[in-house]
Amino acid sequence: MADTDDLRFQNDQPRIHPSAQLKGVKLGKYAEVGERVILRDVTAGDFTYFERHSEGIYADIGRFCSIASNVRINALEHPMERLTTHKISYRPNEFFRYQGIDNAFRARRQAKRVNIGHDVWIGHGAVIMPAVKIGHGAVIGANAVVTRDVAPYTIVAGNPARLIRPRFSDDVTARLLQLEWWDWPSATIFEAIPDIQSLSIENFLAKWETRGAG
Template sequence: MTDNDDPRFQNDQPRIHPSAQLKGVRLGKYAEVGERVILRDVTAGDFTYFERHSEGIYADIGRFCSIAANVRINALEHPMERLTTHKISYRPNEFFRYQGIDNAFRARRQAKRVSIGHDVWIGHGAVIMPAIKVGHGAVIGANAVVTKDVAPYMIVAGNPARLIRPRFPEEIVIRLLRLAWWDWPTTTIFEVIPDIQSLCIEDFLAKWER
């Protein structure tokens, strides 16, 4: 039985707002893409959603990620070592005939993919810089500018983003990473929702660790 055959579940196809712009994008089941979101060469896992006006390029995003409005994932870098940082140096075709796009610069950008784990919450207006890795369960505060990798289950905020605190004690984080609940079948996710809502994290782990 597939998810779509189970009467308990909504249709598992991604939901994409008509105003969104997607190119080279792969979305998982139940993924959502909001109003005027722009994604280029992005993968996003099951249940991950993008709120309005967010943008992402060259990024791999896990399951169950919550991406707020006006987020920028893999913000464009400019070639500061050149005479000019202006796009005329890497996209001259927008201004002149017989001048092609700078494929070497594009390849440089493509090589700096952003990696975002599962169950990550990225707050309103946050910016994730190129080549950043964000671990499972992390939280990025509103308007943060993330210039360094973020470890699993850490909360960061500010410009540049700095560690605020862990979401849980280290021993709980280790158990959560071992649990890897985001890999469970949809039927199990359905079953555990009442416990997610009612149990403290220690009791939840005690009940569902295997």
């Protein structure tokens, strides 16, 4: 049964603000794209949302990610080894006739995709640099500049972003990664919400580790 056939659920189609610009984008169920968001060659999983004025290119983003306003995912990498870092070297077609885009430079950019796991929270104004991988459950602080991979269930912040602390103990983190709750059917997540709201993480795991996927 589709979610939309079940009265417990809202329409599961992505919600896209009319001012958003999307090209080559694949969105999961219940995904949301806010005002003036710009996405190019991006996949985003179920329930993931982008707040206003965020941008992303060449990125694969998991389910249940919370992306705040003014976030930049896979910020443009300029060719510092060339005579000039200006876009005249890789997009000369914007200034001259008979000069095409530099396809080799574009391929270089495309090869450095950003990979963001499930249930990641990216704070206001954060910048994710090319080729970075962010693990499940991680938290990126506001205005952070992420230049290196981020481990699952850790909190990073600053410029450049540095580890602040893990969200949970190593044991709880391992159990959460084993749980893979983001893959549960929507009906199971619906049932679990009261426990998500009221139980400690340890008690939630104790209750749901053996029944969640069902």
